[in-house]
Amino acid sequence: xxxxxxxxxxxxxxxxxxxxxxxxxxxxxxxxxxxxxxxxxxxxxxxxxxxxxxxxxxxxxxxxxxxxxxxxxxxxxxxxxxxxxxxxxxxxxxxxxxxxxxxxxxxxxxxxxxx
Numbered sequence: 001x002x003x004x005x006x007x008x009x010x011x012x013x014x015x016x017x018x019x020x021x022x023x024x025x026x027x028x029x030x031x032x033x034x035x036x037x038x039x040x041x042x043x044x045x046x047x048x049x050x051x052x053x054x055x056x057x058x059x060x061x062x063x064x065x066x067x068x069x070x071x072x073x074x075x076x077x078x079x080x081x082x083x084x085x086x087x088x089x090x091x092x093x094x095x096x097x098x099x100x101x102x103x104x105x106x107x108x109x110x111x112x113x114x115x
Contacts, residue, residue, distance in 0.1 A: 007078060010077075010081065011071075012074075015071050015073075015074035018069070018073040022069060037055070037059060040057075040065075041055070044057050
């Protein structure tokens with residue numbers, strides 16, 4: 001239970017960080033952003049006649065795409081962290097096995113009882 005809670009918390013924190021990083025470059029005056037919004041609203045141009053509603057719909061679609069990308073990046077971070085944690089656990093396990101084998105090899109043999 002604690003593992004899944006930590007996992008979800010890490011996902012949320014990383015998603016917020018990625019969302020912030022992705023939206024920092026999305027200035028409304030940027031021609032690339034305006035072009036992207038226009039391409040997103042082109043689908044709704046024949047249905048929605050109000051320019052303000054169309055622009056709001058484009059911004060909502062862009063925000064949805066940015067949120068999806070931030071979530072994908074957050075899960076990439078989580079899987080990378082789990083992989084690194086697994087590699088660290090594997091290294092610790094191999095070290096433990098190696099030290100146990102070395103300790104056993106260096107231990108004096110039990111003397112045989114004298115008859």
